[in-house]
Amino acid sequence: MSGLPEGIERREFDGRQRLSTRGGPVYGEPTDGEWRLWDAGRSKLGAMLESGMKVDLSGVDSVLYLGAASGTTVSHVADFAGPTYAIEFAPRPVRDLLGVAENRPNLFPLLKDARKPETYAHIVESDVDLLVQDVATRGQAAVAVDNARFLADDGLLCLAVKARSEDVTADPETVFERVHEELGTAYQTVDSQRLEPFHDDHLGIVARKR
Amino acid sequence: MGMTEQATDRGWFADLAPGSVDDAHEALGSGSAAEPADWPQRAVDAGFAEGEADYYDLLHEATMAATRATVVDRERADDKQLLHAVRAMDDADRTANELAERVGEWAGTLFDDVGTGVDAARELADREAATPLEARVVSLAGRVDDLAGEADDLRAFIERQAPEVAPNLSEMAGPVLAARLIALVGGLEQLAKKPSGTVQVLGAEDALFAHLAGRASSPKHGIIYTHEYVSGTRPEDRGSAARAFAGKLSIAARVDHYSGERRPEIHADLDDRMSTIRARAETDDTSDTGEGSQ
Numbered sequence: 001m002s003g004l005p006e007g008i009e010r011r012e013f014d015g016r017q018r019l020s021t022r023g024g025p026v027y028g029e030p031t032d033g034e035w036r037l038w039d040a041g042r043s044k045l046g047a048m049l050e051s052g053m054k055v056d057l058s059g060v061d062s063v064l065y066l067g068a069a070s071g072t073t074v075s076h077v078a079d080f081a082g083p084t085y086a087i088e089f090a091p092r093p094v095r096d097l098l099g100v101a102e103n104r105p106n107l108f109p110l111l112k113d114a115r116k117p118e119t120y121a122h123i124v125e126s127d128v129d130l131l132v133q134d135v136a137t138r139g140q141a142a143v144a145v146d147n148a149r150f151l152a153d154d155g156l157l158c159l160a161v162k163a164r165s166e167d168v169t170a171d172p173e174t175v176f177e178r179v180h181e182e183l184g185t186a187y188q189t190v191d192s193q194r195l196e197p198f199h200d201d202h203l204g205i206v207a208r209k210r
Numbered sequence: 211m212g213m214t215e216q217a218t219d220r221g222w223f224a225d226l227a228p229g230s231v232d233d234a235h236e237a238l239g240s241g242s243a244a245e246p247a248d249w250p251q252r253a254v255d256a257g258f259a260e261g262e263a264d265y266y267d268l269l270h271e272a273t274m275a276a277t278r279a280t281v282v283d284r285e286r287a288d289d290k291q292l293l294h295a296v297r298a299m300d301d302a303d304r305t306a307n308e309l310a311e312r313v314g315e316w317a318g319t320l321f322d323d324v325g326t327g328v329d330a331a332r333e334l335a336d337r338e339a340a341t342p343l344e345a346r347v348v349s350l351a352g353r354v355d356d357l358a359g360e361a362d363d364l365r366a367f368i369e370r371q372a373p374e375v376a377p378n379l380s381e382m383a384g385p386v387l388a389a390r391l392i393a394l395v396g397g398l399e400q401l402a403k404k405p406s407g408t409v410q411v412l413g414a415e416d417a418l419f420a421h422l423a424g425r426a427s428s429p430k431h432g433i434i435y436t437h438e439y440v441s442g443t444r445p446e447d448r449g450s451a452a453r454a455f456a457g458k459l460s461i462a463a464r465v466d467h468y469s470g471e472r473r474p475e476i477h478a479d480l481d482d483r484m485s486t487i488r489a490r491a492e493t494d495d496t497s498d499t500g501e502g503s504q
Contacts, residue, residue: 070471083250083266090374091284092470098278106266108273110238111280122222122243123273125250150246 005057007080008049013037019049021079026100027072040198043073044134044160047198048206054191055158055206062128064150066114066143067135069093071100077132078107085124089113089135114143117150127152134160141182148186151209157187159205160195176203186210221249222272223258234272235279288375289398292368296389299364306331306357313351320344328358377472378462382480383437390433391459402460402467409463410434410456434459439484444491454483 004010010017013030019038029037040050048055061082068074068086070093078084084107088094094111101107112120114135128150135143140161151157161179163172180189187207195202222237250265259265306328314326317334320343324334331354339345365386372385376398380388394412395401401409411418413433420426431440431452443451458480465473 091281091288092374092377094277094281095470098274098281101270101274105270108269109277110273111277111284118242118244121246122220122241123238123249123269124246126246126248 004049005060005080008038008057008076009035011035019046021076023075023079024103026075038076043076044195044199044202044204045073045132045158046076047195047202048158048160048193048204050198051193051195051204053193053204053206056156057130060129060156062125063130063132064124064128064147066131066133066147068097068109069134070096071109073132073134074107075100075104077130078104081130082106083125084108085110085120085128087112087114087120114147115139117147121149124150126150128155130156130158132158136162136165138166140165141179144183145186148209153209155209157205157207157209159183159207160199161203161205163201163203172201172203179203179205183207219243219245219247221247221252221256223249223253223256223268226258228257229259229264229268231268231272231275235276238272238276239280285375286397286399288371289392292371292375292389293393293397295364295368295371296386296393299361299368302357302361302364306354306361309350309357310354313347313354317347317351320347328354331355332358376463376466377470378465378476379459381472382462382477383434383459387433387437391463394433398463398467401463404460404463406453406457406460409460410452431456439480443484443488447487447490450487451484454480454487458483 008019008021011020011032012018013020013032019040020032020035021038022034023036025031025036027042029039031037038046040046057080060080063077063081063084065074065077065084065086068088071086074084074086074097086097086101086107086109088097088109088111091111094109097109101109108123110120110123114133115137126149129152131144131147131151133140133144133147137143140159144157144159148157161176163170163175166175166179176192180192183189183205186209188210189205189207191206193204195204220241220243222234222241225237226233250259250262253259253265254261259268310328310331311326313331313334314324317324321334324330331351334348334351335355337348339348368389369385372389373380376388376392379391382388383391391409391412392398392401395404411429411432414429414431417426417429421428430449434440434452434455437455439455440448440452458476461476465471465476
């Protein structure tokens, strides 16, 4: 089972035990006191935790999040982690991300291209504990490898691979195999699993930096 | 290599006054480094921040302000690019047509099997010229081919780009009509601020001014006529269709400008409204049949 750090709890929502974090609501999610539901259907990292993948977040302080989009998942990450750097390339969702970051002083929103780490290496600190990646672009493995420079030795990678972003026509399994191979140059895989039923044609990969 | 790294590996705060993020926009936006470093510690060592907590406060303030400003710049830039692209597409189309007319007229005197129009000119462009004179005509046809090809490429670009700039408007109107509406008023923000009555007649300014001068009835629709929702509705219901369509387009433009999120419900609302309007035609048909059978 996943090691849940302080700050993430399974609590009862709608009669079921579900993930939650403590922080201001962001997208109209149900709350229980100061805890708010972390909906695995709207978050790949949430799905990785919910489906029991070996995601050991205990001891995670600093985080680099690639592909923060409008901030749904990264808001939960910032609830339990320390300094959290959120990279997103598209201006539109970043407007929402700014709203999410407004009252989260440990969340730093950056409009940058995850394929060009040198454009934010003067801002993001070295030796972060966790790298989360959910970018819908070609070359997702290359992005993870290229951004390994920010991770501490033995730091954790949580990667959501979208098969359709690599090759719409290829069989997802073939795509995932290629990703695994390329990741191997910088990471040691700990666990990998399809994210159905939460997210179709997505693979979740948990890995440690070599 | 070592030298360059030394030169570029400076934190975003390197040129800022201690404790101040006033000029951080430029430093965050255009700075770079080959490798990350322990920036919080370095900032404290350099006297920029008083401690780690102070550093993170400054970083939060700086990233919020700089990212907000960059978003505004980028979005402003994107809708203006769309405007240029759609105008360029129209120019390329119009010029290709004009030139194709000239080619058709000229080619008709030399060959007896050429048609008229852009497609005919594009076919002619592939021909082997037998004489220097034919070479001129075939070469001119080649310019038509190039222009028409450019127009196609611009259209493909608009179809990709418009949904990025205005997702709801593009879904509702189609990417090209969305781009045209944006271009007609000069930008997405301008479109978002127009009342829906204006959106309804955009592109029909001549008819509108004729009406205001008392010379004609008021136009029912402008460029939105090109959409199937208007052109595909029977003439007596077109005014209602255009009004309903323009109303939802205005809402879509506002959502795109002010929030940017896709809103499925406005699309469903419009579909409902259009079904109601089109059902009138069916009801009338049925009642006609009813009378006939009596």
